[in-house]
Amino acid sequence: xxxxxxxxxxxxxxxxxxxxxxxxxxxxxxxxxxxxxxxxxxxxxxxxxxxxxxxxxxxxxxxxxxxxxxxxxxxxxxxxxxxxxxxxxxxxxxxxxxxxxxxxxxxxxxxxxxxxxxxxxxxxxxxxxxxxxxxxxxxxxxxxxxxxxxxxxxxxxxxxxxxxxxxxxxxxxxxxxxxxxxxxxxxxxxxxxxxxxxxxxxxxxxxxxxxxxxxxxxxxxxxxxxxxxxxxxxxxxxxxxxxxxxxxxxxxxxxxxxxxxxxxxxxxxxxxxxxxxxxxxxxxxxxxxxxxxxxxxxxxxxxxxxxxxxxxxxxxxxxxxxxxxxxxxxxxxxxxxxxxxxxxxxxxxxxxxxxxxxxxxxxxxxxxxxxxxxxxxxxxxxxxxxxxxxxxxxxxxxxxxxxxxxxxxxxxxxxxxxxxxxxxxxxxxxxxxxxxxxxxxxxxxxxxxxxxxxxxxxxxxxxxxxxxxxxxxxxxxxxxxxxxxxxxxxxxxxxxxxxxxxxxxxxxxxxxxxxxxxxxxxxxxxxxxxxxxxxxxxxxxxxxxxxxxxxxxxxxxxxxxxxxxxxxxxxxxxxxxxxxxxxxxxxxxxxxxxxxxxxxxxxxxxxxxxxxxxxxxxxxxxxxxxxxxxxxxxxxx
Amino acid sequence: xxxxxxxxxxxxxxxxxxxxxxxxxxxxxxxxxxxxxxxxxxxxxxxxxxxxxxxxxxxxxxxxxxxxxxxxxxxxxxxxxxxxxxxxxxxxxxxxxxxxxxxxxxxxxxxxxxxxxxxxxxxxxxxxxxxxxxxxxxxxxxxxxxxxxxxxxxxxxxxxxxxxxxxxxxxxxxxxxxxxxxxxxxxxxxxxxxxxxxxxxxxxxxxxxxxxxxxxxxxxxxxxxxxxxxxxxxxxxxxxxxxxxxxxxxxxxxxxxxxxxxxxxxxxxxxxxxxxxxxxxxxxxxxxxxxxxxxxxxxxxxxxxxxxxxxxxxxxxxxxxxxxxxxxxxxxxxxxxxxxxxxxxxxxxxxxxxxxxxxx
Numbered sequence: 001x002x003x004x005x006x007x008x009x010x011x012x013x014x015x016x017x018x019x020x021x022x023x024x025x026x027x028x029x030x031x032x033x034x035x036x037x038x039x040x041x042x043x044x045x046x047x048x049x050x051x052x053x054x055x056x057x058x059x060x061x062x063x064x065x066x067x068x069x070x071x072x073x074x075x076x077x078x079x080x081x082x083x084x085x086x087x088x089x090x091x092x093x094x095x096x097x098x099x100x101x102x103x104x105x106x107x108x109x110x111x112x113x114x115x116x117x118x119x120x121x122x123x124x125x126x127x128x129x130x131x132x133x134x135x136x137x138x139x140x141x142x143x144x145x146x147x148x149x150x151x152x153x154x155x156x157x158x159x160x161x162x163x164x165x166x167x168x169x170x171x172x173x174x175x176x177x178x179x180x181x182x183x184x185x186x187x188x189x190x191x192x193x194x195x196x197x198x199x200x201x202x203x204x205x206x207x208x209x210x211x212x213x214x215x216x217x218x219x220x221x222x223x224x225x226x227x228x229x230x231x232x233x234x235x236x237x238x239x240x241x242x243x244x245x246x247x248x249x250x251x252x253x254x255x256x257x258x259x260x261x262x263x264x265x266x267x268x269x270x271x272x273x274x275x276x277x278x279x280x281x282x283x284x285x286x287x288x289x290x291x292x293x294x295x296x297x298x299x300x301x302x303x304x305x306x307x308x309x310x311x312x313x314x315x316x317x318x319x320x321x322x323x324x325x326x327x328x329x330x331x332x333x334x335x336x337x338x339x340x341x342x343x344x345x346x347x348x349x350x351x352x353x354x355x356x357x358x359x360x361x362x363x364x365x366x367x368x369x370x371x372x373x374x375x376x377x378x379x380x381x382x383x384x385x386x387x388x389x390x391x392x393x394x395x396x397x398x399x400x401x402x403x404x405x406x407x408x409x410x411x412x413x414x415x416x417x418x419x420x421x422x423x424x425x426x427x428x429x430x431x432x433x434x435x436x437x438x439x440x441x442x443x444x445x446x447x448x449x450x451x452x453x454x455x456x457x458x459x460x461x462x463x464x465x466x467x468x469x470x471x472x473x474x475x476x477x478x479x480x481x482x483x484x485x486x487x488x489x490x491x492x493x494x495x496x497x498x499x500x501x502x503x504x505x506x507x508x509x510x511x512x513x514x515x516x517x518x519x520x521x522x523x524x525x526x527x528x529x530x531x532x533x534x535x536x537x538x539x540x541x542x543x544x545x546x547x548x549x550x551x552x553x554x555x556x557x558x559x560x561x562x563x564x565x566x567x568x569x570x571x572x573x574x575x576x577x578x579x580x581x582x583x584x585x586x587x588x589x590x591x592x593x594x595x596x597x598x599x600x601x602x603x604x605x606x607x608x609x610x611x612x613x614x615x616x617x618x619x620x621x622x623x624x625x626x627x628x629x630x631x632x633x634x635x636x637x
Numbered sequence: 638x639x640x641x642x643x644x645x646x647x648x649x650x651x652x653x654x655x656x657x658x659x660x661x662x663x664x665x666x667x668x669x670x671x672x673x674x675x676x677x678x679x680x681x682x683x684x685x686x687x688x689x690x691x692x693x694x695x696x697x698x699x700x701x702x703x704x705x706x707x708x709x710x711x712x713x714x715x716x717x718x719x720x721x722x723x724x725x726x727x728x729x730x731x732x733x734x735x736x737x738x739x740x741x742x743x744x745x746x747x748x749x750x751x752x753x754x755x756x757x758x759x760x761x762x763x764x765x766x767x768x769x770x771x772x773x774x775x776x777x778x779x780x781x782x783x784x785x786x787x788x789x790x791x792x793x794x795x796x797x798x799x800x801x802x803x804x805x806x807x808x809x810x811x812x813x814x815x816x817x818x819x820x821x822x823x824x825x826x827x828x829x830x831x832x833x834x835x836x837x838x839x840x841x842x843x844x845x846x847x848x849x850x851x852x853x854x855x856x857x858x859x860x861x862x863x864x865x866x867x868x869x870x871x872x873x874x875x876x877x878x879x880x881x882x883x884x885x886x887x888x889x890x891x892x893x894x895x896x897x898x899x900x901x902x903x904x905x906x907x908x909x910x911x912x913x914x915x916x917x918x919x920x921x922x923x924x925x926x927x928x929x930x931x932x933x934x935x936x937x938x939x940x941x942x943x944x945x946x947x948x949x950x951x952x953x954x955x956x957x958x959x960x961x962x963x964x965x966x967x968x969x970x971x972x973x974x975x976x977x978x979x980x981x982x983x984x985x986x987x988x989x990x991x992x993x994x995x996x997x
Contacts, residue, residue: 079690207692207717209752256690258720260740260757303760304825305781348873425874472965475924476903478874529986530968565663568691569989571968575663616690616717 041322041330042361044372045394045408047131047442047459047493056121058557058585061166061174061602061627064119064127064149070559070583072129073493073514073542074145076116078613080254081170081199081620082221085117089144090131090461091489091518091538093468096143096414098134102151102243103318104274104291107141109340109353110312112417118249118268119149120193122164122176123227126150131493132461133412133438136376136392139336139357140433143412143465144489151243153189153231157182158635166627168602170620171198174627183636185233195223199254201620204610207257216618218252218262239278246271253301257616264301270294284323287334291316312342312418320359332361340418347422355415356381371397376410388413388435406442411435412465416481420469426480431469434483438463444495451502457495464488464521484524487535491516506550514542520570529571537614539564541578553589558582568615579611598629668986670697670706672713675748679704680950680959681995683722683734684988687967693722694988695734695750700954702974705985710734710743713750718743724993728767731792735762735775742775744795747997756795759788761824766810766817767792768836774817776807782825787817787832789839799839803832811856813888816842818862822852827869831862833891845891848882848898853909857931858916860888865909865920868899881906881922883929883936897936908949912956912977919958921945926958926979941979950994957982961991 051071059067065085069076077094078085086094095112098105106114121127128148135142162178173196180189199219204211225247232240248269255262276289297310320334336357343350357380365372374394380387392410399405416431440461447454468485497510518538523531534540541564548557562580587600602625605611611619679699686693695710695718711717719739726733730747733756742756742765761778768774773790785807789799806824810817819832829849833842848866855863868881880902885895899906899922906922918929925940926949946960947970956977963970970991974982 207719209714209716209755211716256720258690258692258717258739303780305783425870470965476905477907524965530965536967567663568687569968570965572663573666573969574687574691574989614690616692 041363042137042332042374042376043130043134044363045374045396045406046134047406047440047457049129049131051127051129053125056124056127058555058587059121060164060176060629061625062121063117064121064124064147065116067121067127068116068129068147070544070561071546073512073544074129074147075539075542075563076613077537078117078617078619080216080219080617081201082117082197082219082251083254083617084115086113087116087147088538090463090491091516091535092144092463092465092487093535095141095417096465098138098140098142098146099149100138100146101149101245101272102274102276103148103289104293104316105139105141105338106149106272106293108295108312108417109314110310110342110344110418112141112414115268118223118247118270120176120195120225122178122193123151123191123225123245124149125152131442131459132408132440133410133436133463134392135412135414136359136378136390136410137361139359139378139380140355140413140415143414143434143436143438144463151227151229153180153182153187153229155182155187155231155233156184156636157187158633160631160633162629162631164627164629166600166625168197168625169623170201171196172625173197187229187231189227189229191227193223193225195221197221199620201618201623203257203618203621205257205618207616216254216620218264219254221249221251223247223249223251237280239280240276242273242275244271244273254618257618261303262301263303264299264306266300267296267298269296269298284321286321287319289316289318308345310342310344312340314341315339327367328364330361330363330365332359334359342418346424347418347427348424349422351418351422353418354383371395380413382415387415387433390435402445402447404442404444404446407440409437409439411437412463416469420481425478426471426474428481431481432467432483434465434467434469436464436466451500453497453499453501455495455497457493459493460491461493462488462490484522485520486522487518488521489516489518491518504551506548508546508548510546512542512544516540516542533570533572534567536568536570537566539566539578541565555585555587555589557585559585563613576612576615579609579613581605581609581611582607594632596631596633598631599627600629601626666707668705668707670709670712673749674706674709674712676706676709676750677748677997679997680952681725681732681997682961682972682987682991683725683993683995684970685721685723685737685990685992686718687989690720691989692717692719693736693990694718695722695725696972696987696991698959698972698985698987700952702983702985705987707969707986707988709750710745714745714752722992723762724764725995726765726767727995727997728765728773728792729770733765733767733773735765737761737763742790754795756790756797758797762788763808764810766812768812768817772836774801774810774834774836776803776810776819778806778824782806785819785821785824785828785832787819787834801832801834801839801841803834803841804828804830804844806850806852807832808852809854811854811862812836813856813860813862816888818854818886820851820854820864822867823850823869829866831864831886843891845886845893847884847886847893848896849879851884853907853920855909855911855918856888856915857911857918858914859931861894861931862886862888863909863911863918863931865906867905867907877902877905883909883918883920885931895934897934899936908946910949910951912951913953919949919951921949926960942975944973946973947990948992948994950996952996954996959994961987961994963990963992966990 075088089097130146160180164176176193178191253264271294274291279286293314318336338355340353359378361376377391390411394408396406413435442459444457465487467483494513500507543562545560560582564578568574584603682696684694694708697706719736721737723735723737727747732745734743740759763776775788785803785805787801804821805828806822808822817834821828831845849869850867851864853865864884866882868877869879871878881899883897904923924945926942947963948961950959958975973984
């Protein structure tokens with residue numbers, strides 16, 4: 001019903017605004033905006049993967065967890081369709097990935113994670129994955145890597161309307177609607193989304209007698225949200241932007257195959273405001289940004305009579321300036337103050353934490369910018385107590401014409417979460433931050449011929465995390481977190497990409513493969529059987545292939561994922577089997593009465609594989625989504 | 638020429654990727670038995686299994702200690718037991734395996750472990766006690782672990798026929814004559830009673846106040862009932878506001894004959910077991926194992942074994958101790974055997990979080 005209503009409204013708008021087609025990509029990057037973040041200038045020695053707007057558009061009706069599990073080697077630990085999904089970056093834990101929305105860290109102060117299934121891909125313009133530790137640049141939590149979620153806009157584009165509606169298996173219904181007003185010096189956008197799904201897919205319950213075919217229960221979800229952004233070019237040097245992101249989610253918590261039932265419901269509500277002012281002069285730039293995040297989580301389980309409410313707030317202010325002393329260098333100096341407050345019934349009090357940091361970066365480069373040397377440093381204070389000093393040093397450059405080399409050595413840290421510090425019973429206010437070093441090297445080969453582009457990349461990394469916090473029973477049997485574990489992660493990452501492009505054809509082939517060992521290096525008892533064993537739920541092998549053909553507005557893509565064994569016990573005696581599955585997406589673009597229209601279908605798990613990411617958590621077999629996106633733009637007169 | 642070079646490099650890269658996909662299949666567990674294995678003369682160990690969505694398992698250790706079989710339920714029946722395996726009892730040569738978070742009891746043949754049905758409809762069930770050929774009592778914590786009860790189960794139809802309300806967190810049971818004593822350990826809250834039920838009428842006879850959170854219960858040679866109370870945590874969980882207690886109840890008059898408080902405000906006593914002659918009780922306290930002769934009127938200051946266990950059992954055939962170690966609660970646990978004098982015999986690896994023993 002909604003679908004037709006939206007389509008109708010949209011066609012009316014199209015008539016009114018006198019159709020005009022345009023061929024630009026729906027979502028474009030604003031160069032000024034990207035330049036303003038620290039990542040570009042001072043992370044060039046880190047391995048990056050950029051998921052561009054064209055790729056994001058193919059995942060317009062998916063969430064960030066789906067996107068990353070199919071387009072990157074970040075392991076996404078998902079509890080099921082639409083359920084909690086956390087990330088493991090280079091063999092680290094779920095709280096060791098910094099998730100930065102336009103430079104602001106979204107990791108929860110209470111538990112250190114963020115549920116990636118709650119981030120709709122269509123709210124983002126680019127996603128950049130920064131591999132390796134980057135705490136000197138991004139602070140606590142950037143241990144395994146950082147996920148940069150960026151929004152940007154183009155000035156003077158005119159008026160645009162975008163609508164995207166899809167319908168899929170298990171009563172999955174999604175509606176998206178965006179409006180954009182883009183003048184010479186002001187851009188204002190509004191994005192809305194609504195998502196309902198029953199998610200009552202059928203699966204074989206291998207955990208019950210006779211392996212019956214069952215329907216997933218209590219997996220319904222209802223989500224809606226809005227993102228409102230404003231960009232103002234005050235004058236040729238000054239830019240101002242504001243963003244407001246509100247989102248509500250109401251989900252059932254489906255039972256695992258070994259549980260009889262689950263009636264729990266989780267509601268997440270978040271409001272996020274950010275604002276940023278930039279001054280870009282020839283010789284220097286100044287950037288002031290502020291954010292306020294309000295996150296609520298309600299968990300209701302009538303079976304275990306658990307009704308818990310968590311509420312946290314973060315207020316972030318950051319000031320930084322960039323300038324050059326000579327033509328061979330760039331310097332960035334900044335300060336950050338983050339104030340976190342959180343409360344849940346399991347704390348004795350509403351706790352507050354004030355974090356302030358001073359950070360600086362120095363980049364030395366050759367005049368042709370082929371070689372860069374980078375130094376980043378950061379000193380953070382929590383409630384006026386100094387944390388370990390953090391630095392990173394890197395070099396990157398171009399060798400032998402087609403080869404690119406990156407070398408990076410970095411320190412990292414992660415501060416204990418509020419739950420670790422204050423949970424009753426067990427919370428340990430004396431916990432130290434986790435910290436350590438990481439080293440990595442990336443070599444890539446890039447060559448572009450007339451129609452063919454080839455990119456090969458190999459990376460190796462090494463990282464240790466000391467004082468890793470784990471919860472274990474203390475002498476009186478109460479579970480309590482301690483800084484006891486030491487984890488050594490190392491691995492190899494390969495990438496291959498071939499792109500063949502003519503005026504009519506575009507054929508892309510890419511493959512990724514990771515081999516990651518992440519082992520416990522410290523014996524906690526005599527004859528500790530977990531010593532030198534792989535961490536649980538960290539796959540040793542991961543591979544992925546993507547194939548795309550585009551011809552005259554028709555695009556067909558195939559994506560294949562392989563995830564190797566995951567151990568489920570810390571002595572590596574229990575494990576779950578590898579899984580692999582394929583996905584197909586077909587879309588066709590055409591212009592109709594001036595509007596750019598895309599019809600698409602997404603077929604997930606085309607070979608009907610029964611797989612589990614987490615043991616006994618059912619995943620759907622073959623399922624589909626059908627959608628229609630309409631884009632209309634009228635240029636400024 | 639250039640294209641050739643690129644092709645060569647591509648082939649090299651693809652080759653590297655595929656050759657590095659080395660086989661690293663985990664090795665099969667050699668302690669997993671053949672489906673046809675039978676289990677006599679030994680001890681069953683229920684392993685709770687990892688937290689979250691995993692499954693618990695059942696292990697079997699032969700009395701000689703020579704053989705350990707792990708995951709014996711799934712080996713026989715090709716499906717796992719379920720989430721949080723709590724306890725096991727054998728009654729009329731049928732095994733009843735209580736699966737806490739799955740809210741069910743898996744019924745098996747007591748020798749072959751072949752499945753013979755499932756009893757469902759429980760909310761956090763804990764322990765099983767066979768009453769007669771057709772009736773059994775099952776304690777459960779109920780919704781939220783806040784409403785304790787005993788479910789009456791018809792063993793022929795494998796259905797729950799009645800619910801008897803008890804104190805919170807109904808836990809271990811013992812039977813003296815026709816009376817069933819239910820220790821009510823508080824569940825996810827606190828309680829301080831033993832509920833006595835008439836096994837013939839299913840009616841509550843009386844409720845006895847014993848002390849904070851009584852979870853463990855045993856019968857001695859004189860048919861008196863011993864209750865071990867864990868004590869009560871203060872609101873901030875920093876100390877015990879009521880310490881643990883060992884209490885003796887008269888098995889017929891229900892009067893409290895002896896009440897021995899523990900001194901520690903941090904350590905809670907756990908795991909009450911009794912020897913074959915039912916003349917000496919054993920329990921864990923302050924990281925050690927202590928004995929208590931049933932005639933003694935004060936707590937023992939000298940430990941029998943300088944170690945505490947996650948679960949404790951005593952073999953009724955030879956009085957050997959079986960103590961379990963849950964290690965890090967994520968890897969396979971251990972069971973250590975000791976002589977009745979407390980001398981270590983051997984140690985074997987069982988499943989994740991070994992939580993209870995049943996001797997056959």
